[in-house]
Amino acid sequence: MSMKIPFFNQRQLNNSLQVSDQDTPEHIAIVMDGNGRWAKKRGLPRVAGHKEGVSTVFKIVKAAAKCNVKVLTLYTFSTENWKRPKSEVETILRLPKEFLHIYLPELISNNVRIEAIGDMDNLPAHTREAIQYAIQRTRDNDGLQLNFALNYGGRTEILNAMKKMFSDMNDSKMSLDELDEQRFSRYLYTADLPDPDLLIRTGGEKRLSNFLLWQLAYTEFWFTDVLWPDFSEKEFLQALDEFRNRKRRYGGI
Ligand code: IPE
Ligand code: IPE
Ligand code: MG
Numbered sequence: 001m002s003m004k005i006p007f008f009n010q011r012q013l014n015n016s017l018q019v020s021d022q023d024t025p026e027h028i029a030i031v032m033d034g035n036g037r038w039a040k041k042r043g044l045p046r047v048a049g050h051k052e053g054v055s056t057v058f059k060i061v062k063a064a065a066k067c068n069v070k071v072l073t074l075y076t077f078s079t080e081n082w083k084r085p086k087s088e089v090e091t092i093l094r095l096p097k098e099f100l101h102i103y104l105p106e107l108i109s110n111n112v113r114i115e116a117i118g119d120m121d122n123l124p125a126h127t128r129e130a131i132q133y134a135i136q137r138t139r140d141n142d143g144l145q146l147n148f149a150l151n152y153g154g155r156t157e158i159l160n161a162m163k164k165m166f167s168d169m170n171d172s173k174m175s176l177d178e179l180d181e182q183r184f185s186r187y188l189y190t191a192d193l194p195d196p197d198l199l200i201r202t203g204g205e206k207r208l209s210n211f212l213l214w215q216l217a218y219t220e221f222w223f224t225d226v227l228w229p230d231f232s233e234k235e236f237l238q239a240l241d242e243f244r245n246r247k248r249r250y251g252g253i
Pocket of ligand 2: 075081
């Protein structure tokens, strides 16, 4: 039987970093960008960058679990990414299955719970089934929640939420008077999640690209030029450090 090696030891971590969980973002969202450019720089096909990016995902999941982050949401495939060449789309959509094939046992033994947000119905069956299997296998875990944003688009999410809400109003399950931000949030894919405290985008671009438009209203942003396959625990901890020094005012003084 193989020995289970936990991602980290809580006491060791607290001693080495000298920070309390109170300073750690509860929910981190990441736009994992720059795979194509990473490959191009090396004279490789773009898909080589996507494949290399898979191991970064695992490294960052481990780093987030070590730091006691509660939720990690990874932008994996956007509703706009269908515009890419068919072969690239196919490769990207095969990666969740490959990732889970390699890492699911370790994720399970480290108490990670897997979830997904986005329009799952329009994904290839093999992608959807791999994710659904992982969700089902990890649903009783109560450690880090790892959310894959797959076929995710912020505007579609808001429109779908509105459709469901109007339908509930039609069925008298909810009245217009009851509608407020909290009630509306419950119709989003992220219904049960806190809003992200920190958004990280790798790869140098400074835009949202249709990610979590509603949920990022008061999120702290951290950008880096480092391309996703080169992103490591070092930069992740740097982002956390900077987050700890931010003053969040939410419109106050
Ligand atoms: C991000 O890397 C991964 C996905 C969008 C799936 P890109 O493929 O966008 O890489 P660049 O931005 O072209 O370098
Ligand atoms: C955002 O990256 C989507 C994902 C990382 C999944 P893109 O590379 O698609 O974003 P744009 O096209 O540069 O805005
Ligand atoms: Mg990109």
